[in-house]
Amino acid sequence: MAGQAIIETKDLSRVYNHHRAVDEVSFHIEEGEVFGFLGPNGAGKTTTLLMLMGLTRPTSGTARVCGLDPVRQAKAVKAQVGYLPENVGFYGDLNAVQSLEYIADLNALARREAAEKIRDVLEVVGLKESMGKKVGTFSRGMRQRLGIAEVLLKDPKVMFLDEPTLGLDPDGAIRIIELIQALNRDRNMTVLLSSHNLYQVQKVSHRVGIMIAGRMVAEDSIEALGKEKLGVEGQEYSLEEIYMKYFQEV
Amino acid sequence: MQGLFAIYRKELSDHFSSNRFVILFALIAMVSFITSYMAGINLRENLEGVAKPKFVFLMLFNTPGALFSMVQFVAFFGPLIGLVLGFDAVNRERADGTLIKVVSQPIYRDAVINGKFLAGASNIAIMVVSIVLVIAGFGLTLLGVVPGIEEVWRLIFYVIISIFYISFWLGVAILFSIFFRSIATSALASVALWIFLSFFVSLGASVLADTAVPVEQKEEARAEAIMKNVRIKEGVSLFSPMVLYSKASATIIDPMRKTTRSFVLLGPMEQLSAARFQNPLSLGQSLVVVYPYMVALVAITLLCFAISYSVFMVQEIRT
Numbered sequence: 083m084a085g086q087a088i089i090e091t092k093d094l095s096r097v098y099n100h101h102r103a104v105d106e107v108s109f110h111i112e113e114g115e116v117f118g119f120l121g122p123n124g125a126g127k128t129t130t131l132l133m134l135m136g137l138t139r140p141t142s143g144t145a146r147v148c149g150l151d152p153v154r155q156a157k158a159v160k161a162q163v164g165y166l167p168e169n170v171g172f173y174g175d176l177n178a179v180q181s182l183e184y185i186a187d188l189n190a191l192a193r194r195e196a197a198e199k200i201r202d203v204l205e206v207v208g209l210k211e212s213m214g215k216k217v218g219t220f221s222r223g224m225r226q227r228l229g230i231a232e233v234l235l236k237d238p239k240v241m242f243l244d245e246p247t248l249g250l251d252p253d254g255a256i257r258i259i260e261l262i263q264a265l266n267r268d269r270n271m272t273v274l275l276s277s278h279n280l281y282q283v284q285k286v287s288h289r290v291g292i293m294i295a296g297r298m299v300a301e302d303s304i305e306a307l308g309k310e311k312l313g314v315e316g317q318e319y320s321l322e323e324i325y326m327k328y329f330q331e332v
Numbered sequence: 333m334q335g336l337f338a339i340y341r342k343e344l345s346d347h348f349s350s351n352r353f354v355i356l357f358a359l360i361a362m363v364s365f366i367t368s369y370m371a372g373i374n375l376r377e378n379l380e381g382v383a384k385p386k387f388v389f390l391m392l393f394n395t396p397g398a399l400f401s402m403v404q405f406v407a408f409f410g411p412l413i414g415l416v417l418g419f420d421a422v423n424r425e426r427a428d429g430t431l432i433k434v435v436s437q438p439i440y441r442d443a444v445i446n447g448k449f450l451a452g453a454s455n456i457a458i459m460v461v462s463i464v465l466v467i468a469g470f471g472l473t474l475l476g477v478v479p480g481i482e483e484v485w486r487l488i489f490y491v492i493i494s495i496f497y498i499s500f501w502l503g504v505a506i507l508f509s510i511f512f513r514s515i516a517t518s519a520l521a522s523v524a525l526w527i528f529l530s531f532f533v534s535l536g537a538s539v540l541a542d543t544a545v546p547v548e549q550k551e552e553a554r555a556e557a558i559m560k561n562v563r564i565k566e567g568v569s570l571f572s573p574m575v576l577y578s579k580a581s582a583t584i585i586d587p588m589r590k591t592t593r594s595f596v597l598l599g600p601m602e603q604l605s606a607a608r609f610q611n612p613l614s615l616g617q618s619l620v621v622v623y624p625y626m627v628a629l630v631a632i633t634l635l636c637f638a639i640s641y642s643v644f645m646v647q648e649i650r651t
């Protein structure tokens with residue numbers, strides 16, 4: 083890993099009616115890493131992701147995603163970045179394959195190529211047996227995995243996963259986390275993982291960023307943060323301790 | 333363009349497979365069937381033993397059968413088709429969390445609106461054309477008259493005007509589905525606007541006209557006052573798309589109508605002079621008469637679409 087910065091922001095801000103939802107956030111994500119994006123609810127994580135996707139216009143500041151400007155080249159950015167929103171929705175009356183076909187259509191994939199890819203991604207997320215079932219009957223864990231399959235369909239360079247394990251049972255959550263690890267390892271996928279589950283984040287992330295009240299208060303590897311905040315090295319410690327420390331400071 | 337086609341295809345197949353469409357289509361097909369059947373029966377009785385007037389075929393559409401003619405039926409209830417097809421177009425996707433997913437694919441955001449509007453409009457076109465064809469075929473067997481080429485052209489124009497009229501209401505429904513997050517609110521708002529514009533504007537027009545220029549029973553200056561009164565009434569009622577549409581379509585479908593306005597106060601002398609021009613208008617002349625109405629209809633449809641477009645483009649989509 084340790085490649086070039088694939089995502090870079092500089093003083094990125096978004097103001098809603100005098101409320102600074104995102105306040106001069108500068109950070110970078112390197113190619114091929116899993117970046118854990120932490121912070122309490124309403125800290126501005128989703129807004130930051132939307133700005134990186136070009137779905138929301140920043141009030142000020144700039145961002146580069148895969149060398150592109152999300153404000154001016156939104157379509158090109160969206161072709162390379164896969165976004166799994168929090169509580170992703172599906173058309174309940176379509177089955178898994180039809181859902182993926184629609185996404186393939188939107189991504190302008192040719193029919194034959196799409197059919198092949200759909201089989202492939204269903205295999206990867208482990209939904210091959212349920213491919214003919216209507217999405218309306220899917221469990222929450224299956225929906226999340228289908229969401230990841232939809233993201234994978236366009237062969238993204240970067241994946242933004244917003245709370246992918248929220249509300250999942252432990253088994254479902256572990257499957258998602260293992261899937262993220264496998265994608266990162268086998269396909270060198272860069273992943274931006276936003277989550278409240280610090281244990282899971284610690285397990286997969288190379289580096290983490292902590293965002294509180296619109297500001298990025300920390301951005302480094304977990305070891306470095308542990309050294310800085312807890313003054314420990316090589317000992318057993320959890321990301322939770324670091325996180326709480328930052329949280330209390332603010 | 334790819335995104336537009338993908339959304340268009342998806343929407344169209346959604347429409348066709350929805351129960352909503354089936355029910356709506358069945359209802360409208362049934363009513364228009366009954367209407368034209370009654371009209372056909374009436375026509376056959378009335379025309380028995382009489383020299384056949386010109387344009388018998390078109391009378392199928394503009395002769396009131398039981399209660400209303402086909403043209404009136406579309407004017408009243410056509411908007412309902414547009415509203416039903418569009419009232420939850422955008423806010424349902426928002427509620428289901430699928431909108432954010434669609435717009436985070438590599439498409440332009442306007443493709444969503446364009447695709448939905450075009451799919452709805454195609455749907456409307458299919459409904460209108462098939463119903464007109466059914467009635468026409470029905471009329472062929474019922475009346476035994478073959479339509480002339482001019483009648484066919486008039487029907488084509490009628491179909492085009494109807495498609496625009498219903499698409500206007502589709503545009504209104506889509507606009508409300510963008511404005512309002514709640515599906516129930518957008519449905520209520522669009523139905524309320526429909527009832528207001530279709531039924532209350534004409535009522536309000538006469539009230540307004542009577543307040544502004546009361547028509548007194550005194551003899552002097554009566555004609556002028558009546559003219560003014562009528563002008564105000566007509567001007568105000570043109571705010572109703574239904575009035576625009578009924579006038580345009582009635583004139584297109586009925587060559588004997590020479591103006592979109594209704595006559596007032598025909599004295600015996602005036603009647604006599606009007607009777608000298610009892611020949612039907614040519615198609616071109618009918619078009620000239622309804623041209624402003626057609627332009628107005630197209631304009632409000634486009635205006636509605638443009639507003640939805642500009643609102644949607646700047647709206648924040650988070651779910």
